[in-house]
Amino acid sequence: MEKTVNQKAWFLVLPVLLLVAFSAVIPLMTVVNYSVQDTFGNNQFFWAGLEWFEEMLRSERMWDALGRQLMFSGIILAIEIPLGIFVALNMPKSGFWSSFCLVLMSLPLLIPWNVVGTIWQIFGRVDIGLLGYTLDALGINYNYTQDILAAWVTIIVMDVWHWTSLVALLAFAGLKSIPDAYYQAAKIDQASRWKVFRFIELPKMMGVLMIAILLRFMDSFMIYTEPFVVTGGGPGNATTLLSIDLVKMALGQFDLGPAAAFSIMYFLVILLISWVFYTVMTNLDKREG
Amino acid sequence: MAKITLDNLAHSYLPNPRSEDDFALKELNHDWDDGAAYALLGSSGCGKSTLLNIISGLLHPSQGRILFDGKDVTRAPTAERNIAQVFQFPVVYDTMTVHDNLAFPLRNRGRDEAYVAERVQEIARMIGMEDMLKKKARGLTADAKQKISLGRGMVRKDVNALLFDEPLTVIDPHMKWELRTQLKKLHHDFGHTMIYVTHDQTEALTFADKVVVMYDGRVVQIGTPEELFERPEHTFVGYFIGSPGMNVIPARIDGNKAYVNGSYVQLARGYGALDGKVEIGVRPEFARLSQTEGLPVKVRRVEDVGRHKIIRAEFFGTDINIIAGEDDRISADMNRVTFDAAHVNVYANDWRVQGEAA
Numbered sequence: 001m002e003k004t005v006n007q008k009a010w011f012l013v014l015p016v017l018l019l020v021a022f023s024a025v026i027p028l029m030t031v032v033n034y035s036v037q038d039t040f041g042n043n044q045f046f047w048a049g050l051e052w053f054e055e056m057l058r059s060e061r062m063w064d065a066l067g068r069q070l071m072f073s074g075i076i077l078a079i080e081i082p083l084g085i086f087v088a089l090n091m092p093k094s095g096f097w098s099s100f101c102l103v104l105m106s107l108p109l110l111i112p113w114n115v116v117g118t119i120w121q122i123f124g125r126v127d128i129g130l131l132g133y134t135l136d137a138l139g140i141n142y143n144y145t146q147d148i149l150a151a152w153v154t155i156i157v158m159d160v161w162h163w164t165s166l167v168a169l170l171a172f173a174g175l176k177s178i179p180d181a182y183y184q185a186a187k188i189d190q191a192s193r194w195k196v197f198r199f200i201e202l203p204k205m206m207g208v209l210m211i212a213i214l215l216r217f218m219d220s221f222m223i224y225t226e227p228f229v230v231t232g233g234g235p236g237n238a239t240t241l242l243s244i245d246l247v248k249m250a251l252g253q254f255d256l257g258p259a260a261a262f263s264i265m266y267f268l269v270i271l272l273i274s275w276v277f278y279t280v281m282t283n284l285d286k287r288e289g
Numbered sequence: 290m291a292k293i294t295l296d297n298l299a300h301s302y303l304p305n306p307r308s309e310d311d312f313a314l315k316e317l318n319h320d321w322d323d324g325a326a327y328a329l330l331g332s333s334g335c336g337k338s339t340l341l342n343i344i345s346g347l348l349h350p351s352q353g354r355i356l357f358d359g360k361d362v363t364r365a366p367t368a369e370r371n372i373a374q375v376f377q378f379p380v381v382y383d384t385m386t387v388h389d390n391l392a393f394p395l396r397n398r399g400r401d402e403a404y405v406a407e408r409v410q411e412i413a414r415m416i417g418m419e420d421m422l423k424k425k426a427r428g429l430t431a432d433a434k435q436k437i438s439l440g441r442g443m444v445r446k447d448v449n450a451l452l453f454d455e456p457l458t459v460i461d462p463h464m465k466w467e468l469r470t471q472l473k474k475l476h477h478d479f480g481h482t483m484i485y486v487t488h489d490q491t492e493a494l495t496f497a498d499k500v501v502v503m504y505d506g507r508v509v510q511i512g513t514p515e516e517l518f519e520r521p522e523h524t525f526v527g528y529f530i531g532s533p534g535m536n537v538i539p540a541r542i543d544g545n546k547a548y549v550n551g552s553y554v555q556l557a558r559g560y561g562a563l564d565g566k567v568e569i570g571v572r573p574e575f576a577r578l579s580q581t582e583g584l585p586v587k588v589r590r591v592e593d594v595g596r597h598k599i600i601r602a603e604f605f606g607t608d609i610n611i612i613a614g615e616d617d618r619i620s621a622d623m624n625r626v627t628f629d630a631a632h633v634n635v636y637a638n639d640w641r642v643q644g645e646a647a
């Protein structure tokens with residue numbers, strides 16, 4: 001059939017354009033707007049150019065927060081990805097127990113962020129929390145409001161508890177898609193368990209793992225609620241991750257200009273890292289192919 | 290290399306099979322002779338892959354025993370049985386090179402690299418992939434993958450048996466012929482016991498010393514290609530082997546005559562009283578059109594397939610096929626058919642009945 005060209009079809013896209021404009025583009029432009037202006041109150045703004053950006057780039061505070069943020073994302077990825085794979089490998093492949101595990105593992109994913117924070121905040125308290133109390137009773141010095149290490153361990157364990165399931169579920173989906181014949185061939189070829197993992201399971205999971213890593217990276221890089229509820233960014237600034245710092249700056253100190261510049265750079269960093277990661281992974285994929 | 294004995298073997302995929310229908314593989318007793326080449330033929334779902342998987346130990350049978358040279362291996366794992374198997378679904382290790390794929394079974398058994406390199410070269414030459422050895426297996430075409438899969442099956446020399454599950458399905462006809470020749474040569478050189486599953490009867494008949502025909506979870510006949518052709522033990526064998534398959538015509542048997550709708554067909558042997566569904570089977574090759582002799586037949590269509598002609602006809606309400614020579618003249622007044630009495634078989638409930646010399 002001959003396809004007719006009808007430019008009116010563009011009107012069908014219009015509602016989406018409008019929605020995106022109101023939900024993303026306009027708010028983003030307000031941020032851009034603030035980032036290049038200064039104010040002394042009274043709703044009077046002055047052109048400030050790139051001053052805020054320069055200030056933020058020179059600000060030690062931002063670099064420290066970025067360092068902590070990278071460390072946090074790095075640690076949780078290093079734990080959640082291997083742990084998720086390990087869990088997926090050891091889950092029952094079918095039957096009642098498989099469904100049971102799936103449901104059980106989905107539970108943490110369904111809990112709202114601030115509730116997760118609250119759960120761990122209470123769980124870890126030395127006076128009334130089961131974890132904190134037990135550790136204390138065992139003679140381990142654990143107090144996440146004063147001890148930097150304890151605070152870090154708490155927010156990392158919390159994130160691992162909350163999100164390892166996601167990695168495990170994705171990895172499990174990848175594993176389930178492997179035809180039986182691969183395992184049979186591996187048995188005939190007398191491949192060891194490690195080789196089965198290395199040459200069959202891992203390659204077949206690569207696609208979903210890439211998605212898992214990207215999702216977990218972006219999400220953890222933007223994390224706010226959970227650590228904020230537990231530690232409030234403390235002790236001191238020890239767990240002040242990027243977005244916690246941003247909120248402190250924007251709402252606590254009402255430094256809209258620097259905060260806006262900060263947000264834009266924050267956004268660009270996430271975009272950049274995700275892009276680099278994605279390109280590297282897909283190139284690896286192609287080179288192997 | 291070993292003789293493989295199946296003793297009372299049966300398998301059901303259900304945990305608690307109740308009736309015979311629940312068995313994917315029905316009770317089976319058979320010796321696979323050491324060093325023989327078998328073709329396993331049968332329609333889809335008749336249990337061919339199940340049987341191979343039981344022999345290689347990927348599947349444990351619900352009943353019966355498997356013996357290798359008299360030694361019970363029913364519970365032995367795959368690794369101990371030392372069997373090479375090529376699967377219906379071609380398996381390649383995507384992230385490895387073609388070379389590493391072929392070397393994989395040898396390296397896993399700790400063979401030294403010099404030997405591995407030599408074997409891989411040899412196999413690569415057999416499957417025609419010498420110039421692709423350095424390529425990654427991912428992204429190769431389906432037929433290249435199938436060749437690698439086949440190559441991995443052939444790379445070990447010391448196996449007890451080689452099991453092939455339709456290894457050449459997506460390979461083009463010329464290469465197929467080539468690979469089949471290679472397999473035959475391999476068999477000739479090393480004398481492995483080989484079982485070769487296929488849907489393709491020409492493949493089966495050219496490859497094997499013995500053809501095993503399976504139907505609905507049961508081995509219905511084991512024999513040389515000639516035996517399968519001349520004396521199909523089951524109507525399925527008659528129908529499945531040959532092209533077109535054997536004509537099966539409902540009949541009533543009385544002594545050495547088969548009555549079809551009041552008229553009779555002469556038989557070479559005499560038969561006693563038969564129960565159940567009684568039929569005669571005669572191959573299209575042993576039926577002949579005629580103007581004067583035999584029973585009336587309604588010719589529908591004549592197909593010229595090159596080497597011979599196939600006549601599609603109706604015989605007392607049953608569709609039959611008749612084969613005539615390439616140069617035979619078929620005229621419109623040829624409306625009778627005769628059957629070669631020596632080649633008319635009698636079947637009761639689908640199984641052949643051995644008659645007595647008349």
Ligand SMILES: Nc1ncnc2c1ncn2[C@@H]1O[C@H](COP(=O)(O)OP(=O)(O)OP(=O)(O)O)[C@@H](O)[C@H]1O
Pocket residue numbers: 302313331332333334335336337338339340377
């Ligand atoms: N893993 C399994 N679980 C349950 N039933 C199975 C399983 N594998 C096969 N079957 C059943 O067992 C029967 C025999 O299957 P099998 O795969 O052995 O047939 P096949 O002869 O190899 O067929 P094909 O020519 O299609 O490969 C079929 O009815 C099939 O549905």
Ligand SMILES: [Mg+2]
Pocket residue numbers: 337338339377454
């Ligand atoms: Mg099969």
